[in-house]
Amino acid sequence: MRRRLALVLLLLLPPVLLAAEVRPFVSGSMAAITARQADEPLIVSFWSIDCPPCYKELDLWRALSRRYPALDLVLVSTDAPAAGAEVNRVLRQRGVAHLESWQFAISEVQRLRYEIDRRWYGELPRSYFFSPDGDVSAVSGVIDDEQVDAWLAQYYPATD
Template identity: 45%
Template sequence: MTRLATLLAGLLLLARPALADVNAFGTGSLAQIEARRAGSDFVLVLWSVDCPPCLKELALLGTLTDARARQRLVLVATDDPGRHAEADALRKRFGLTDMEHWAFDATEPERLRQRIDPAWFGELPRSYRYATDQPRRARSGLLDAATLGDWLGTAITGPGHD
C-alpha cells in the first residue's frame, strides 16, 4: 500500500499546474536581472493581483505587438506565494506569458521592496526604466501608453491608448 500511496502522491504533484516560466524573486534577483540585461534598455514593472490599476496596466502591456518591445519588459508580481496561481492566470488572461516574469518568493515583501528600492513604500503599480545612457528612473502609478511607448521606443496605438 505504501508504494501505491507514494505513486499517487507523485502523480498528483505532476498534475498540479506548473509555474516553470515564472522565476522566484528573492533578495538577489534584481541584481541578477540587471546583470543579465546590462547594456540594454528595459522596463521593470511591479504589480499585484489586488491592484486594480495594475490590471489596467497589464491590459495595456498585453496590447503590445512589437516583439522587441515585449522582450524589454520584465514583470514582477509582488504577491505572496499563496497568490502565485492567481498571478499566473492574469498573465495568461492578458497575453503576457511570453514576457520575462518573476514573482516574490517570500511572505516578507518589505524586505524585497527594500532591496528593489529603499525609497519605495509599496505603492503599485511601480515601474523602473533602465536606459543605458541614464540612471534608473522610478515611476509610481499607472503607466500611460505615451510614457510606455517612449520608454520602450515604440508607438502604442489602438483603442484606449490616448
C-alpha cells in the first residue's frame, strides 16, 4: 500500500520538482550521448545562462517534450562549472528540469566544441538533430518550432 501511495504522489508532482541531475559534460560525453541513439531520433541542444535566445528555445523544448513524451531530448549548458546553481535554477524556472541535462565541466571549452563539431565556433543556441537513419543536422540560433514539430511528427505521434 505504501509503495502504491508513493507512486501516486510521485506521478502527481509537477515536472519542475522532478529535476534530473545535471551531469558533467567532459571529453567523450557527446559520444556517450549519441551512442545510445539506436534507431530513435535524438535532439541535443546547447545553451547558456548568458544567452537570451536560449531561454526562448528552452521554452520550446518544454512544449515539445510535453507533446512528444517519448522524445529523447538532451540539454547541454556550456556554462562554467561554477555556474551550476544558476543553471539548475534556469532549468527549473523554464520547466525543463525533468529533461536529461549536462553542463560543461572542464575549462577547455574549445576542445569540447571541436570534439562535438569541428564547424561549431561557440554560437548559441546550437542544436543537433539525429534522425534514426543516421543523418545529423545542426542549427545555430533559435530554431523554428514549426520545422522541429514537422521533423518530430515523422517519428512520434503528438499528444496535445
